[in-house]
Amino acid sequence: MSTDTDPESTDADESTSNCGASTDTEAETASDSGSKCGASSSDSTSSESKCGGSSSSSSDSTSSCGASSDDDSTEKEVGATVEDFDADPGQLMAVGLGPGHPEGMTQRAREALLEADHIVGYTTYIELIPDEITEQAEEIYDTPMCGEVSRTEESVDRTLAGNDVAIVGSGDPNVYALAGLALEIIESKGATASMVDFEVVPGVPAAQSCGARLGAPLVNDTVSISLSDHLVPMPEIESRLHAAAKESFTITIYNPWSRKRRDNFQKCCEILLTHRDPDTPVGIVHAAGREDEQVMITELGELEELGESEIIDMTTTIVVGNEETYVWDDRMVTPRGYETKYDY
Ligand SMILES: C[S@@+](CC[C@H](N)C(=O)[O-])C[C@H]1O[C@@H](n2cnc3c(N)ncnc32)[C@H](O)[C@@H]1O
CATH class of the missing domain: 3.40.1010.10 (Tetrapyrrole methylase, N-terminal domain)
Known part of the structure; x- marks a missing residue:
């Protein structure tokens, strides 16, 4: 790691x-x-x-x-x-x-x-x-x-x-x-x-740098949640995760994993799976814009076990799609809603 x-x-x-x-x-x-x-x-x-x-x-x-x-x-x-x-x-x-x-x-x-x-x-x-x-x-x-x-x-x-x-x-x-x-x-x-x-x-936040690497996952309502319990207690983080996952937000997860926060990451995956399907697209970007950048698109059901792999650590941002997000041509796409108003 x-x-x-x-x-x-x-x-x-x-x-x-x-x-x-x-x-x-x-x-x-x-x-x-x-x-x-x-x-x-x-x-x-x-x-x-x-x-x-x-x-x-x-x-x-x-x-x-x-x-x-x-x-x-x-x-x-x-x-x-x-x-x-x-x-x-x-x-x-x-x-x-x-x-x-x-x-x-x-x-x-x-x-x-x-x-x-x-x-x-x-x-x-x-x-x-x-x-x-x-x-x-x-x-x-x-x-x-x-x-x-x-x-x-x-x-x-x-x-x-x-x-x-x-x-x-x-x-x-x-x-x-x-x-x-x-x-x-x-x-x-x-x-x-x-x-x-x-x-x-201002600078380009990780959510946006990472979103760009993944395609277009963030074009609709999005919530960011940090799994760092250094300043916010874990029960509060859990309740924020429940609230975000219940609604149809794309969720960006900051500070996802560290040796001390294995449990936080595991809990986060469990909470997401109580509200979202296991095949929900998830994008993982490690070290966007740096020499050791890595990008992966997977499914929510696979996320927890990736916590022990190199791609997820404290320089990683995870993007969890909403129920409309899909993967096309190796890119995450979250429809903005144009398709409901326009023919294309
Ligand atoms: C304390 S936060 C700082 C966020 C920063 N101020 C921002 O706007 O992106 C640190 C977290 O940001 C994310 N992060 C920062 N740089 C990153 C990068 N280059 N690639 C992926 N995630 C990054 C990771 O989730 C990391 O744990």
């Missing part, structure tokens, strides 16, 4: 680390670098980010930024507040990278990343950004899996310290991602979204 786990799903079992990465011990003084880092109350010569990340700069100097005092094991408290920063704030942009290949990124996302002084993100996502973009950034701050709260706080602190910052994620920042968390953290620090000119730069 892949360990390329999306961080917002925070499934520590997929990682060999405990979400605490090695800290960057090469931190130099903020005055040595061109960037503005850290709150005024912290000593930039000794401040280190506690997010478990690594900070690198395109110049020789590196610096750890932000006045956060939390670490990954206790990442519930917000450290510095807006009062701790003397600088005029920069801009904070939550940028969606799309599925993962450079051509899948929007032009606006590319521009936003080129505008940013600092780019912050999960290491896997940072690696998806073309070199010509990361090379021009003053600093790249990346953390391994987990640490999404501390990483997002780091991006807010860097912005309040006067830098233009892009925090990146796969797909779209509004789909099971960090745009909302960024706003919550800004608010909890006593700052405002306007103060940091907060902008969400």
